[in-house]
Amino acid sequence: MGTVFVNDVEIECGPQDNLILAARKAGVEIPHYCWHPDLSVVASCRMCLVEVGEKKPDGTVVMQPRLIPGCQTLAKPGTVIRTDSDKVKASQAQTLEYLLLNHPLDCSICDQAGECYLQDYTFKFGNAHSRLQEPKVQREDKYHIGEQIALFTDRCVMCTRCVRFTREISGTSELHVISRGSVEEIEVFPDQPCNNKLAGNVVDLCPVGALCSKDFLYKKRVWWLKSQDSVCNLCSTGCSVHVDQNENKLYRLRPRENDQAQGSFMCDEGRFGWKYIHRDARLLAPRLGRLSHAPASANEHAHAANGNGNGHAPTALSAALPVDMPTDLATLDPWPAALEATRTAIVQAMGKDGHKFVAIFSPMMTIEEAYMLAKFLRSGSVKPTLALGPVPVIGEDDRYPKNHRGEAPALEATKFTIAAEKCPNRRGVEMVLKHFQGELISFDKVLERVERGDVTGAYVVGGYTYPETGYDQQAMTALSKLPTLIVQDLLRSPLTEAATILLASSSFAEREGTFINQAGLAQLIRAAIRPLGECRADGRLLFELAGRKGVFNSAAIRREMATEIFSLSALGSGELGPLGTFITKQPQPATV
Amino acid sequence: MSETTETTKRTKNVRWVEPPKIGFMEALYLPAIAQGISTTVKHLLAGKSMTRQYPEVEPEIPPNYRGVHRLNRDEKGRVKCVACFLCQTACPANCITIEATGTSKDDPNWNDRDKYPASFVIDELRCIYCGMCEEACPVDAIELTSIYDLTGMTREQMIFDKEKLLSVYDETVGSGNDPVRTKRGVLSPASEKAPESAGAPLPPGRGQLGG
Numbered sequence: 114m115g116t117v118f119v120n121d122v123e124i125e126c127g128p129q130d131n132l133i134l135a136a137r138k139a140g141v142e143i144p145h146y147c148w149h150p151d152l153s154v155v156a157s158c159r160m161c162l163v164e165v166g167e168k169k170p171d172g173t174v175v176m177q178p179r180l181i182p183g184c185q186t187l188a189k190p191g192t193v194i195r196t197d198s199d200k201v202k203a204s205q206a207q208t209l210e211y212l213l214l215n216h217p218l219d220c221s222i223c224d225q226a227g228e229c230y231l232q233d234y235t236f237k238f239g240n241a242h243s244r245l246q247e248p249k250v251q252r253e254d255k256y257h258i259g260e261q262i263a264l265f266t267d268r269c270v271m272c273t274r275c276v277r278f279t280r281e282i283s284g285t286s287e288l289h290v291i292s293r294g295s296v297e298e299i300e301v302f303p304d305q306p307c308n309n310k311l312a313g314n315v316v317d318l319c320p321v322g323a324l325c326s327k328d329f330l331y332k333k334r335v336w337w338l339k340s341q342d343s344v345c346n347l348c349s350t351g352c353s354v355h356v357d358q359n360e361n362k363l364y365r366l367r368p369r370e371n372d373q374a375q376g377s378f379m380c381d382e383g384r385f386g387w388k389y390i391h392r393d394a395r396l397l398a399p400r401l402g403r404l405s406h407a408p409a410s411a412n413e414h415a416h417a418a419n420g421n422g423n424g425h426a427p428t429a430l431s432a433a434l435p436v437d438m439p440t441d442l443a444t445l446d447p448w449p450a451a452l453e454a455t456r457t458a459i460v461q462a463m464g465k466d467g468h469k470f471v472a473i474f475s476p477m478m479t480i481e482e483a484y485m486l487a488k489f490l491r492s493g494s495v496k497p498t499l500a501l502g503p504v505p506v507i508g509e510d511d512r513y514p515k516n517h518r519g520e521a522p523a524l525e526a527t528k529f530t531i532a533a534e535k536c537p538n539r540r541g542v543e544m545v546l547k548h549f550q551g552e553l554i555s556f557d558k559v560l561e562r563v564e565r566g567d568v569t570g571a572y573v574v575g576g577y578t579y580p581e582t583g584y585d586q587q588a589m590t591a592l593s594k595l596p597t598l599i600v601q602d603l604l605r606s607p608l609t610e611a612a613t614i615l616l617a618s619s620s621f622a623e624r625e626g627t628f629i630n631q632a633g634l635a636q637l638i639r640a641a642i643r644p645l646g647e648c649r650a651d652g653r654l655l656f657e658l659a660g661r662k663g664v665f666n667s668a669a670i671r672r673e674m675a676t677e678i679f680s681l682s683a684l685g686s687g688e689l690g691p692l693g694t695f696i697t698k699q700p701q702p703a704t705v
Numbered sequence: 706m707s708e709t710t711e712t713t714k715r716t717k718n719v720r721w722v723e724p725p726k727i728g729f730m731e732a733l734y735l736p737a738i739a740q741g742i743s744t745t746v747k748h749l750l751a752g753k754s755m756t757r758q759y760p761e762v763e764p765e766i767p768p769n770y771r772g773v774h775r776l777n778r779d780e781k782g783r784v785k786c787v788a789c790f791l792c793q794t795a796c797p798a799n800c801i802t803i804e805a806t807g808t809s810k811d812d813p814n815w816n817d818r819d820k821y822p823a824s825f826v827i828d829e830l831r832c833i834y835c836g837m838c839e840e841a842c843p844v845d846a847i848e849l850t851s852i853y854d855l856t857g858m859t860r861e862q863m864i865f866d867k868e869k870l871l872s873v874y875d876e877t878v879g880s881g882n883d884p885v886r887t888k889r890g891v892l893s894p895a896s897e898k899a900p901e902s903a904g905a906p907l908p909p910g911r912g913q914l915g916g
Contacts, residue, residue, distance in 0.1 A: 221789030221843045222820040254819070256810070331805040331820050334790045 115190025118168060120197050132183035132194055133161055141196055144205060144234045146212075146320045147272035148184035151377050151528075152281055156182040158212070158272050160234065162204045164195035180204055202238070209239035212270045215250040215295065223268065225322030227335040231270070250295060258288075259307035261327050261381065262316060264299055269323035271297050275315035282378065282528050284514025285309040299323070310531060311513060313384045317367055328385055329365045338364055341641035342691060344374075344628050345383040346477065346621040347579055348532040349539060351630030352379040353692070356622050356641035363387055363622055363642065373634055373692050380511075380531045387622065389578050390645075394605045396617040397646030399451035403598075404610045447647060452658050455599055455614050459490070462570025462597040467495035469569040470597075471559050474546060475502045476536035477576035479626025479638065480681065481670040482651045483538075483545040489659035490572070491549050499550050500559040501542060502574065505535040505582030532631055535579040537621075541629035541681075548678045556588075563591045571595050575602030575609070576618060576651070584608055603648065617648035624650045625667045627689065629696060635684055636693035637667070766851040768882060771834045773852040774827050774865070775873035777845065783814070784871060786846035788822040792838035800831035801838060825867040829855060839884075848884045850877045 117126050119139035126135040131154075133143045146158035161183035166176035168191040176193065180201065183194070195201060213231065220226040235241075252266040276288045276299065287307035291300045301307055307315070316326045338357040345352040345366065353371035357364050366387055368379035389395070463470040472490050474483055490497050511531040512521040521527075547553055562568050571592060577583025584592070584606070592598060593611035600612035609615050623644045629635045644650050656665035668687035675685035683696045730736060757764065766772070779785040788805035806823040808815035815821070838847050850873060857863040865873075877883065 219819075221791065222787045226789075254810075331788070331807050334794070336794065337790075 115188070115192075117188045117190070117192040117194065119194045126188045130188050132163060132165065132181075132186050132188055132192070135188035135192070136163075136183070136194055136196060141194075142237075143183045143196055144230075144238055145184055146230060146270055147274060149274055149277075149318060149377075152274060152277045152318075154185050155273060155277070156185040158270065159208050160205065160212075162208070163201055164198055166193040166195070167191050168193055205234075205238040206240050209235055210243065213239070213243060214245055215267060216270075217249065217251070217267050219268075223265070223322040224325045224330055224335070225268075225319075229322055230320040231268075231322075252298065255300070256327075257306060258299075258301055258324070259312050261313055261385070262307060263325050263327050263330060265323050265325065266298055268321050269299060270321050271299075272320060273299075274318040274320070275299060275324055278311075278315055278318055279307060279309070280514075282314070282514055283309045283311040284516060284522070285519075286517070287312075288315070310380050310382065310511065311378060311529060313381045314368070314378045317378075326365070333359055333364050339641075340367075341622075341639050342369060343621065343638045343641060344537065344636045345379060345386075346537040346628065346638070347383045347386045347535060348380075349534040349537060349631040350375050350530055350532045351537055351628055351634065351636055352383055353636065354379060354383070358622070358641050361642045361645075363390055371636075371692050373695070374630065374632075374636065376529060378529055380529070382531065386579070387620070389604060390620045390622055392604070395645060395648070396603060396605055396609060396615065397648055399447050399617050399647070399649075400612070400615040401451060401454050403613050448649060448654075448657070451614065451616060452654075455616065455658060456660075458570070458597050458599060458614055459572065463495045463497055464569075465495070467497040469567065470497040470571070471562070471568050472497055472499050472572040473502045473556065473559060473574060474499065474542050475574040475576045476504050476539035476542050477578070478542055478574055478651065479538060479624065479628060479667070480541035480545055480635075480674065481626045481667050482574075482655050483542045484670065484674050484678075485652075485655040485659050485661075486572075486574070487545055487549040489655070498554060498559065499546050500554040500556055501539070501546060503556050503582070503584060503588070504539050505577065505579055506533050507535055507579075507582070509533050534631065535582050536577075537628040537630065540631065540633065541627065541635070544629070544678065544680050545674075548680070560588055560591060563595065569595065570597030570599075572599045573601070573608065573612075575600060575604070575606070578604070578620065601651065601654070616654060617646075618651045618654060619644045619648055623648075624652055625665075626652055627667065627671060627684070633696045634693045635689055635696050637689045760854075766853060766882065768851060768884060770851040770853065771836045771849040773829065773850055773855050773873055774832070774838070774870055775848055775850050775877055776825060776867060776870035777848060777874050777878075778871065781814070783818075784821060784825070784846070784867060785844055786822050786825060786842075787818070787844055788820050788825075789843060791841040791843060792847050795837040795841035797835060797837060798831050798833045800828040802826045802828075822867060825870060827865045827870065829863045829865055830860060850884060851882050852877065 115126060116123055117135050119136045119141050122139045122141075124135070124139045126138055130138070131148075133145055133148060134150075136143045143161045143163060145161040147155050148158075148161060159182065162180035163183045164176055165181040165186060166174050167189075168174050174193050176195070188194075209231075213235065216231065220229070220232065223229070226232065250267070255264040255266055258264045271290070273290060276290060279288045280286050285307075287301050287305060287309065288299055289301075291298050313326065316324045318324075335357075337359045339359065340355045340357050343354055343356045345354045352375040353369035355367040355369050357367065366379070366384050368375070368377060368384075370377045459470070472486065474486070478486075487499055490499065510533050512524075512527045513529040513531075514522055514526075516522065543553055559568075563571070573584075573592060575583060586607075589606070589608045589611070592608060596613075598608075598612050599614045599616065600609050601616040601618050602609050603618050603620055621638050622641045624638060625640050626638055627635050628638060640650065650665075652667060652670075653665045671681075671684045671689075672687040675682045675687075681696060683694055777785045786803075788803055790803055790805070793801040793803050802824070803822050803826075804824040805820055807820055808818050810816050834849065836849055839845075839849055852873070855863070
């Protein structure tokens with residue numbers, strides 16, 4: 114703690130703040146390439162050189178004669194930082210001129226253009242021209258760096274952020290620097306490309322256009338992307354992300370810095386795991402009635418659903434139309450009829466005591482959705498059974514940085530975790546179910562009852578998106594035989610084909626609601642795109658199914674839940690903030 | 706307050722002019738009619754027609770005229786456009802739609818380039834011919850030619866794709882009416898390699914002292 118002076122502005126800074134962070138608190142930008150808050154300091158780019166001095170107790174200021182790298186210097190009480198003197202400005206312009214010496218200036222074909230720190234800093238601190246008379250050094254692009262990574266060698270400024278990332282965060286050490294001086298390059302060892310599960314982060318870390326994502330390469334200019342803050346739904350770590358879209362189409366996910374959740378990074382499974390949203394297997398409209406040509410065995414059906422030219426695989430549109438609905442009505446909104454039919458079917462199937470009706474919740478649901486469905490089903494005098502669907506767990510938690518043998522680090526040294534639990538909200542849905550039923554009924558028990566013939570109707574929520582998770586073949590075969598099967602899902606499967614009522618729901622990018630991750634952090638997902646086709650965001654679907662009046666608003670539902678469910682009372686204000694809210698009080702991290 | 710000042714300003718700037726009084730001869734209007742007829746007869750007898758004989762005789766169009774677009778070719782005959790999307794970004798009428806694609810390093814025809822447009826479509830009906838696209842283009846790939854008489858039987862015919870725009874280039878190049886913008890000369894580094902020999906002209910931003 115202490116007072117520092119940034120361009121004569123007096124501010125308080127933290128004990129571990131370097132000059133860049135201290136200046137940032139005063140609203141002054143110190144340009145930097147190599148420094149990143151989560152990586153070690155190398156002070157190699159020389160972009161953050163500033164004038165540093167000290168204010169003596171008698172009020173005199175003594176400045177050091179040479180420029181000091183701001184990233185490497187901790188701010189002490191009485192530190193004086195000057196970033197606007199002629200000396201500093203000249204240094205910044207010269208550094209940029211050096212960095213751009215062999216830069217090809219191919220902004221027009223560079224994917225980074227628009228979010229490039231070379232562009233931004235040149236505009237703010239640099240010169241508009243180069244004094245180089247000799248031809249520029251031209252170097253080969255490297256597409257072999259990784260499955261998802263391309264290196265445009267001549268755009269690199271050798272900040273080595275990527276190299277330090279693979280050494281310090283992923284621990285896999287694939288990237289390194291070869292040669293010296295003006296022929297320095299980033300490289301991998303022969304036949305050992307950078308394909309670790311966190312590799313995509315080096316693209317975000319690269320402050321220039323040297324490392325590009327092959328997946329996103331040339332797909333869209335970044336200035337057209339509109340970004341929405343959301344949360345990745347592929348594991349229970351719940352990484353904060355930016356969802357970048359344009360014209361209702363997703364283009365990429367980027368990690369959003371959130372120290373409460375995951376830090377500054379995200380894994381490649383999440384980064385590239387959103388492709389199902391625009392896949393052909395998406396269900397695009399509700400449907401009434403079981404598909405008549407549904408093949409008997411789930412195995413055969415899975416083949417048909419994969420669409421390998423198996424003639425009778427229904428197209429999205431024909432599968433979308435209710436079977437008993439005249440075609441001319443298909444252009445109308447199919448939802449009122451579908452929801453009315455769902456309500457009738459539920460009442461009929463529940464019968465007198467509701468014992469023969471089960472609702473299977475999915476850990477992919479938000480807590481608002483789980484709450485609205487549970488409340489709707491348990492509000493009457495008849496109480497059906499509520500159960501939690503399969504919780505996909507693949508392997509063990511994958512913790513980083515790995516050591517040189519590829520072993521996971523000690524728990525307290527972990528910098529990033531890919532959770533084994535491949536769903537975002539098991540904890541939240543369990544809380545809702547416990548509140549409404551007192552106990553948690555596992556999916557296995559329900560499945561046993563279904564197979565015994567003890568159940569006649571089910572409301573099944575899917576939404577599983579991770580490959581090979583969700584309902585397995587045994588479960589699908591058993592559920593498919595039920596006389597009443599209401600399925601709320603987004604991807605086509607034998608289960609959705611067998612549904613007597615199919616409610617086409619939405620992916621995490623089209624919904625609004627709250628996920629509670631494994632650490633108990635409640636974070637908001639926001640709708641980045643509108644639901645595709647005729648499918649409907651789950652929140653709105655369940656809001657209307659429950660016959661609630663008005664428009665679905667997740668904050669209002671959260672306030673309602675907080676008054677009703679004690680374990681969720683931390684969400685009482687309805688607002689979660691950009692970084693989320695812990696549902697239980699967290700021990701404060703000890704201040705260093 | 707502001708209204709008064711405005712009124713004062715307006716009255717201050719107004720100069721009142723008395724209309725000239727009409728005399729007897731002028732009130733007859735006959736001299737003026739005679740004068741007018743004599744001008745008509747003079748032109749009639751001069752034998753010099755002022756009518757433009759269009760379309761038999763086409764007008765001469767100045768080279769900075771902004772007509773139909775063309776997509777230029779590079780020295781290898783490929784489309785010069787590098788698919789940077791700046792024209793599409795600059796276009797105020799949203800008439801340009803580009804789809805970019807990367808090149809393959811194994812393709813000998815393309816291995817010196819990174820990116821080019823897989824599709825480049827201009828809706829000529831939507832275009833307002835403002836010329837912002839050619840101003841935005843960093844490689845002088847898109848230009849407006851002096852073709853002004855663009856017609857079509859259907860709307861679809863007026864939506865020009867990449868091949869059509871390249872064929873406009875083939876038709877107009879070297880016709881003596883190339884757009885003046887082409888003569889700007891050197892291209893930016895994105896489209897051409899840096900000159901190896903000392904004698905070659907330097908592209909902007911390379912080896913030139915700015916200012």
